[in-house]
Each structure stands twice: as structure tokens, then as C-alpha cells.
Amino acid sequence: LVGGGALLLAVSLVWHSHAAGEAFLRLTEGWSGRLAVLLLCLTLVPNAAVWAAAYALGPGFVLGAGHVVAPTASAPAPLLPPFPLLAAVPDAGPGTPLHWAAGAVPLLAGAVVGWFTARAATAGEPKERGAGPAAGVWSWRRTAAAAVVAAVLCAVLVALLAAFAGGPLGSAALARFGPVWWQAGGATLAWTGVVAVPVAVAARAWRGRSAAAREEVVEASGAEEAADGGGRRPRWVRVPVPSVGRWWRRGATKDAEAGAGAGAGVDGDVDAVPFGLYDGDGGGAYDLLPADGPGQSSPRGGE
Numbered sequence: 602l603v604g605g606g607a608l609l610l611a612v613s614l615v616w617h618s619h620a621a622g623e624a625f626l627r628l629t630e631g632w633s634g635r636l637a638v639l640l641l642c643l644t645l646v647p648n649a650a651v652w653a654a655a656y657a658l659g660p661g662f663v664l665g666a667g668h669v670v671a672p673t674a675s676a677p678a679p680l681l682p683p684f685p686l687l688a689a690v691p692d693a694g695p696g697t698p699l700h701w702a703a704g705a706v707p708l709l710a711g712a713v714v715g716w717f718t719a720r721a722a723t724a725g726e727p728k729e730r731g732a733g734p735a736a737g738v739w740s741w742r743r744t745a746a747a748a749v750v751a752a753v754l755c756a757v758l759v760a761l762l763a764a765f766a767g768g769p770l771g772s773a774a775l776a777r778f779g780p781v782w783w784q785a786g787g788a789t790l791a792w793t794g795v796v797a798v799p800v801a802v803a804a805r806a807w808r809g810r811s812a813a814a815r816e817e818v819v820e821a822s823g824a825e826e827a828a829d830g831g832g833r834r835p836r837w838v839r840v841p842v843p844s845v846g847r848w849w850r851r852g853a854t855k856d857a858e859a860g861a862g863a864g865a866g867v868d869g870d871v872d873a874v875p876f877g878l879y880d881g882d883g884g885g886a887y888d889l890l891p892a893d894g895p896g897q898s899s900p901r902g903g904e
Contacts, residue, residue, distance in 0.1 A: 606654030711796025760786025
């Protein structure tokens with residue numbers, strides 16, 4: 602809201618750039634004095650932004666006792682000192698549609714408050730494990746209550762800023778200068794509450810529906826993947842592979858067994874695979890091979 606007031610102040614200064622330049626040159630003639638005035642203007646820009654925000658809210662601000670400047674009507678004090686920031690004050694007279702357009706600032710501020718409230722309402726984690734993101738969405742009553750709380754906080758903050766940005770500059774006519782804090786706070790509460798609550802509820806419903814739709818799409822895609830590739834993954838098992846370094850021991854064992862068989866009268870099978878070739882003793886090498894294919898199964902090696 603204050604940022605919108607700063608933008609409104611900048612637009613008004615550009616619109617009244619000629620009057621602001623004349624006021625700047627009339628205050629002093631030396632460069633040192635002009636530099637001091639420029640620094641003073643820069644220091645008072647935050648105060649002027651709060652004044653512009655109060656103007657956009659509707660109550661406006663007071664330039665002297667009994668002289669209110671608002672979008673509906675402007676009546677600044679006739680004897681104001683020449684100051685560049687005061688050149689942005691609208692001319693005396695009733696408000697025009699151009700002045701009424703300043704009401705877009707609180708409207709936009711209320712919409713922003715409602716949008717961020719809806720984001721907070723749909724960003725929570727689900728309480729139950731395994732539940733989708735739509736399970737963590739606030740109810741519309743909780744969302745509306747959060748928007749009201751946000752509006753109250755904004756109103757309190759604007760009221761404090763208005764109290765610090767205004768005050769008396771003297772006596773008599775200058776006893777009242779700047780926005781009235783309770784008027785600025787009340788207008789902020791009204792504008793923000795009226796706009797933020799419906800925006801928050803509507804945005805919460807839209808974002809919650811989008812989260813539910815994304816959840817359904819993810820579940821459908823997961824089901825399709827499970828149906829398509831559920832039984833097609835090959836299973837991998839360890840198959841023993843004969844070790845090259847053990848052939849000399851296996852050969853000696855085979856010769857010994859062949860000699861023992863000949864002595865006993867039993868014919869040895871020289872083509873038989875030695876016992877223990879595929880056992881797990883001695884640190885033999887292993888390889889990973891698929892145990893079964895897409896539609897068939899193969900027995901384990903060595904069995």
C-alpha cells in the first residue's frame with residue numbers, strides 16, 4: 602500500500618514537474634543550499650509516500666486546520682511555503698475521475714493480500730502420510746479468517762505510519778498537518794478486508810482445484826506405468842563363473858581321480874566337469890546375468 606503511494610507520488614510530481622522545479626529554485630540560489638533542499642526532499646519521501654497512500658484510501662491528509670486534501674475534494678491551505686513535495690498536492694476544487702483513479706492503489710493492495718493468503722492456505726503439508734497435496738488445503742472459513750487477520754495487521758501498520766508521518770508544524774493553522782492516523786487505519790481495514798477476503802477464498806478454491814487435478818494426473822500416470830511394465834523387468838541374480846587361476850588345481854585333481862578310478866577298475870569320465878568348479882570356495886569371480894527374460898525363465902547356473 603505504501604509502495605503504491607510512492608508510485609502515486611512520483612506520478613504526481615511528474616505531472617506537476619514545472620511547479621516543483623519553480624519551488625526548488627525559489628527556496629535558495631546557491632548550489633550548497635539547493636543540495637541541502639534536495640537532501641531534505643529525499644529524506645521526506647517516505648512521509649510523502651504515506652500521505653499519498655492516505656490520499657488513495659479516501660480520508661486524505663490535512664494541510665492546515667480545516668483544509669483537507671482528498672480524492673473527492675481538495676482544499677489546501679492558501680499560504681503554503683514553496684516546497685517541491687508540496688507541489689504534488691492537487692489543485693483546490695472538486696475531484697475529477699483522474700483523482701478518483703487513485704482508488705486503484707488500495708484495491709490492488711487488497712488483492713495482493715488476498716492472493717498471498719490463498720498461497721499460504723494451499724501450501725500446507727497434509728497431516729496424513731500418503732495423502733495428496735489437496736489434503737493440506739485450508740477450509741474456506743480458515744482462509745477468510747486469515748485474510749481478516751492480515752487486513753487488521755495492515756490497518757495497524759498503516760495507522761502507525763500515518764501517526765509518525767504527520768503532526769503539527771506550528772500553531773493555529775499549522776496545528777494539524779498530515780494524515781489522521783485513525784482515519785487512515787480505518788480506511789485500510791475497510792478496503793483490505795472487503796477486497797482481500799473474497800479474493801483469498803476464490804484463489805484458494807482455484808489453487809486447491811488445480812492441486813487436486815495434478816494429483817489425479819500423477820496417480821493415473823503411475824497406474825499406467827505399473828500396468829505396462831509391472832511384469833517385464835528382468836530379475837538379476839549372481840551366477841558363478843569359473844576362475845582362470847583355479848584351472849591348474851582342477852586339472853591336478855582330475856588326474857588324481859582318474860588314476861584312482863583306473864586302479865579300482867572304474868572308468869573315469871575325462872570329459873566330466875570337475876566337482877567344485879562352480880562352488881563359491883576360493884573367491885571365484887561372479888557376474889550379474891538376467892535370470893529370466895520377458896516371457897521365459899532360465900535355471901540358475903550350477904543347479
